[in-house]
Amino acid sequence: NIASRIESLALPGSTYVGEDTFKLSEGFFRFESLGEKNLKGKNKPIKIYQAIAPSTSRTRFDVSAERGLAPFVGRERELELLIEGFERVKEGRGQAFSIVSEAGIGKSRLLYEFRKKLSSENAVFLEGRCLSYSNRVAYHPIIDIMKANLDIRDDDKDSIIRNKAKKGLDLLEIDEASTLPYLLELLSVKDSGFDKVQMSPDAKKDRIMEVIKLFTLKGAKIRPVITAYEDLHWADKSSEEVLKQILESIPGSRVMMIFTYRPEFVHTWGGRSYHNQVNLNRLSNRECLTMVKNLLHAENIDRELEDLILEKTEGVPFYVEEMVKSLTDLKVIKKAQNSCFLANEFKDVTIPSTIQGVIMARVDSLPESAKEVLQAGSVVEREFTYELIHKVTDHSEKDLLSCLSVLKDSELIYERGIFPDSTYIFKHALTRDVVYDSILTNKRKSMHETIGRAIESLYSDRVDQKPELLAHHYSLAENWEEAVHYGRLAAEKAYRYSQFQEAVTLYEMVTEWISKLPESKTHKRNLVDIQLEICWSNIGLGQFGKVEKVAKEAETIAKSLDDQERLGIAYLGLGTAYVYRGNFEKTEHYALKAIEYLEGTTEERSLAIANLVLGACYIGQGLWKKSEPCFSRTIATYEKLGLKTEYVMGWSALPYTIVCGQLGYNLCVLGRV
DSSP states (O other), X not given: OHHHHHHHHSOTTOEEEEHHHHHHHBTTEEEEEEEEEOOTTOSSXXXXXXXXXXXXXXXXXXXXXXXXXXOOOSOHXXXXXXXXXXXXXXTTOOEEEEEEOOTTSSHHHHHHHHHHHTTTSSOEEEEXXXXXXXXXXXXXXXXXXXXXXXXXXXXXXXXXHHHHHHHHHHHTTOOXXXXXXXXXXXXXXXXXXXXXXXXXXXHHHHHHHHHHXXXXXXXXXXXXXXXXXXXXXXXXXXXXXXXXXXXXXXXXXXXXXXXXXXXXXXXXXXXXXXXXXXEOOOOXXXXXXXXXXXXXXXXXXXXXXXXXXHHHHTTOHHHHHHHHHHHHHTTOEEEEXXXXXXXXXXXXXXXXXXXXXXXXXXXXXXXXHHHHHHHHHHHHOSEEEHHHHHHHSOOOXXXXXXXXXXXXXXXXXXXXXXXXSOEEEESOHHHHHHXXXXXXXXXXXXXXXXXXXXXXXXXXXSGGGXXXXXXXXXXXXXXXXXXXXXXXXXXXXXXXXXXXXXXXXXXXXXXXXXXXXXXXHXXXXXXXXXXXXXXXXXXXXXXXXXXXXXXXXXXXXXHHHTOHHHHHHHHHHHHHXXXXXXXXXXXXXXXXXXXXXXXXXXXXXXXXXXXXXXXXXXXXXXXXXXXXXXXXXXXXXXHHHTOTTOOOTTOSSOHHHHHHHHHHHHHHHTTOO
């Protein structure tokens, strides 16, 4: 029968299947197409696929492999380095590899081939990817890895995520009570319990990093763990910090870390004996021509055709693929007796001079409806779901599927998953960028608006999980009201993680967006509030000069509004900046002004902090008696409001603890033991 004949083709340790089995199990396993094979007793060749590994999510190379990949050329030594590294990892000698190259050279392909080599190994291979907007999203690729580790899907409800997280902690023998709130917060689960944890911002941040590190190191005790982080040139600072910490912890573990990035990214983890940098260079002419022969299924290539491809592609594998497809689509390549050459009509055809031109020539040859779908997908990002693209286009299901089929056949996008839960992936980031840049500005803005609304509609119960994405779309749509709203949510999320630098970056973007709105009292109030949030984040960073600068800006706007409360809080920001810098004269001036403006308002906690700052200022000057009533007022307010365990303004210690300690010290100095 067919099954036994397919089995006879398989190499030892590998599994081959036919097309029927592939279609039934697609989405559950990773496959690679081996092309058509002749089987005994069959008149026609049958498509054969090799099963690579079980899968809950797949990369673009997994998907493209099912259609048949271009030959893997010129990277044999680099692949061998990774395999040798994995052998050391199995012995308990942790390893890290950075794969560095410009776009299109083959970082992801090398990673795919390495994973394929490990298909028969008892190891865990997890992947996280940075996106073009994710440098503003705290822990983005780390969360990708965590979700893959716990088998969490995009449509999982909070209750399902919570159960999967608990099972994961139990399997890895990690204490649930001290870990679960941090894990659920990373996974954007409501009521995670994170806000109830009584720790300083720095301690919370350290604990989050420890939880992430624990998952990797504990998992490696069960079997070797390979974690791959792609496109780190788009990484956020918090992820860089975590990766550095994990990297420092792996020498004695069965962990292999792989990073891919472009040359402009400079990592922060310095030199390590167990860290290796693999630089991918452009292919030689001989290697390029090997690719061309395989792509054209020919043994001989005419010199004129060789020269044209080599000149246009300059040794970049992705360019070689695109150029061959473009020339084939233009019908300027002829084939005869296993040889390929340029057609006579070649001189009458305009050949694009750049890779961007080659891609656009292919896009422009598409039917208009398919081109519109491709453009809409490019506005979403590198990947887009069927559900979302259906929501943002006007096509019926039948017409949309037809357009997507055309795009898949053209190999501009690949499909992952099973309809209707399909995700579509651009073949390369450059393809997406070229298509996106080709859209007229006004149309692009409108599409970003449409996509933002569609995301809100589709994920109405999980919108709070996607503030960075929605801020991204609404800012590019120039819908500044919505951009400000979601930008603030994203900044607040970063602040909760104690990632103060990300919070400052996001808040500063939001202030820029507010400046584009029509001037109004409401917008001015929002601007003051955001500037004060920037102050508190900068206090967390120890950037007191910046605190002073931003607080003065907030003071100016609050004065124009004649807003007593906000003006009082701005003065509190200035007083705090000066007390940390030891300028007690200015501290006293601004702390007294803060108290003057905040007394009699609803800002009781801010008034309490102003008294604490004033008392600290007096202690700094040795004015023990003057500080005592300030501290006493702070203690009374905190006890009245029940805020003994509340951290504020980026401080790394509890204000209530500080003031009690200060007052106790004060009384001791005065001899009132």
